[in-house]
Amino acid sequence: MQPVIGVLALQGDFREHLAALARLGVEGREIRLPSELAGISGLIIPGGESTTIGRLIERFGLREPIVEFARSGRPIWGTCAGMIVLAREVDPETRARTQHLLGLLDIVVRRNAFGPQIESFETDLEIPAVGSEPVRAVFIRAPVVAEMGPAVEPLARLTDGTVAAVRQGNLIGTAFHPELTGDDRFHAWFCRLAREHSPAVQLEPATRGAR
Numbered sequence: 001m002q003p004v005i006g007v008l009a010l011q012g013d014f015r016e017h018l019a020a021l022a023r024l025g026v027e028g029r030e031i032r033l034p035s036e037l038a039g040i041s042g043l044i045i046p047g048g049e050s051t052t053i054g055r056l057i058e059r060f061g062l063r064e065p066i067v068e069f070a071r072s073g074r075p076i077w078g079t080c081a082g083m084i085v086l087a088r089e090v091d092p093e094t095r096a097r098t099q100h101l102l103g104l105l106d107i108v109v110r111r112n113a114f115g116p117q118i119e120s121f122e123t124d125l126e127i128p129a130v131g132s133e134p135v136r137a138v139f140i141r142a143p144v145v146a147e148m149g150p151a152v153e154p155l156a157r158l159t160d161g162t163v164a165a166v167r168q169g170n171l172i173g174t175a176f177h178p179e180l181t182g183d184d185r186f187h188a189w190f191c192r193l194a195r196e197h198s199p200a201v202q203l204e205p206a207t208r209g210a211r
């Protein structure tokens with residue numbers, strides 16, 4: 001069965017994520033209300049403005065439902081601002097005065113890390129998890145991962161070693177925007193994770209413990 005992927009549609013480039021899912025023949029659903037998370041196998045938090053997305057998550061009562069969604073084992077992927085919102089902490093120098101975070105991914109991010117001179121750039125990244133051919137990565141006022149907890153694995157680095165994508169179990173963060181390039185391998189990989197963790201095939205905790 002194909003999973004249904006939710007895309008948080010409060011602000012930012014959620015339409016581009018929905019378009020990428022449509023190209024893959026996967027059903028995407030705009031999420032604005034807690035009730036809309038029912039029946040969703042994976043959730044994408046798009047790029048945009050992390051302070052706005054964070055504020056709207058609070059206002060729409062989505063914080064606890066999203067934390068609960070993560071606890072259920074279903075995957076959540078944050079791109080750019082979405083990765084910031086997932087993070088445990090924003091480095092104090094780049095933190096906005098009001099910066100609501102979900103605190104799920106054990107990383108410290110630095111916002112707008114490439115400085116005002118370099119608003120945006122593109123580069124090819126090796127992301128073995130996604131495929132053997134390099135992935136074109138678009139960075140727009142992008143954050144970087146400044147620190148990672150022990151459970152976090154880097155999925156991609158820039159040539160200077162800067163971490164640009166991470167995974168911590170069912171939580172994924174990318175500093176760049178795979179939804180903007182037309183190369184949908186990252187979305188395809190995320191949909192595979194979602195399929196594996198779809199509620200329909202989830203194991204009971206006792207069974208899981210016995211594995």
Ligand SMILES: NC(=O)CC[C@H](N)C(=O)O
Pocket residue numbers: 046047048049050051079080081082084111112140141142143
């Ligand atoms: N492209 C983006 O998502 C930019 C993120 C933005 N700079 C922020 O801090 O929220």
